[in-house]
Amino acid sequence: GNSVTQMEGPVTLSEEAFLTINCTYTATGYPSLFWYVQYPGEGLQLLLKATKADDKGSNKGFEATYRKETTSFHLEKGSVQVSDSAVYFCALRDSGNTPLVFGKGTRLSVIA
């Protein structure tokens, strides 16, 4: 079946540090890939997505590139801020009207 594996947290970084959160997937078809973010006390929000190989999703300074050859969708940001502290979930949706499958989430804490 489909699955998503993302790096274990928590991740603690200083402000302006470079962020990478690794995500790899297993899928039978050609999935769409997503990063969702959950800020403290808030609901789940879509951060970015990519629907086909070599697509790059970007939003709020975050980027992730759909790498079919390595089945990866790593999340990166060049300079994190305290306000980026949240839990980040990598997810996939297989082709068709199927629900999202989530990774376990990675908690990021950014300290000033």
Added chain:
Amino acid sequence: SAVISQKPSRDICQRGTSLTIQCQVDSQVTMMFWYRQQPGQSLTLIATANQGSEATYESGFVIDKFPISRPNLTFSTLTVSNMSPEDSSIYLCSVAVSRGRGDEQFFGPGTRLTVL
């Protein structure tokens, strides 16, 4: 986009009782999903609820424990039956909206359930 509201936002319940969670969407959607997020964990799909058909449950979830209704294209309920402390979780309603190439999935704010 789709705006989703859930009621109640949180509740504290006694063991052995049942709670029904309501999910209201501001537009008509075909596909609706219910997820559970246990403390410190990721989201686990409970079931898919499409209007006009029986809900489809994922492995480990059964209709007797989590009965679902989907009376129309904007509303659904999830009942957590005969609760135990292990059912303490956040329960999230989600919908899929067609966006040209593929669907986008939106989430409600969640219902935080604590079972004593």
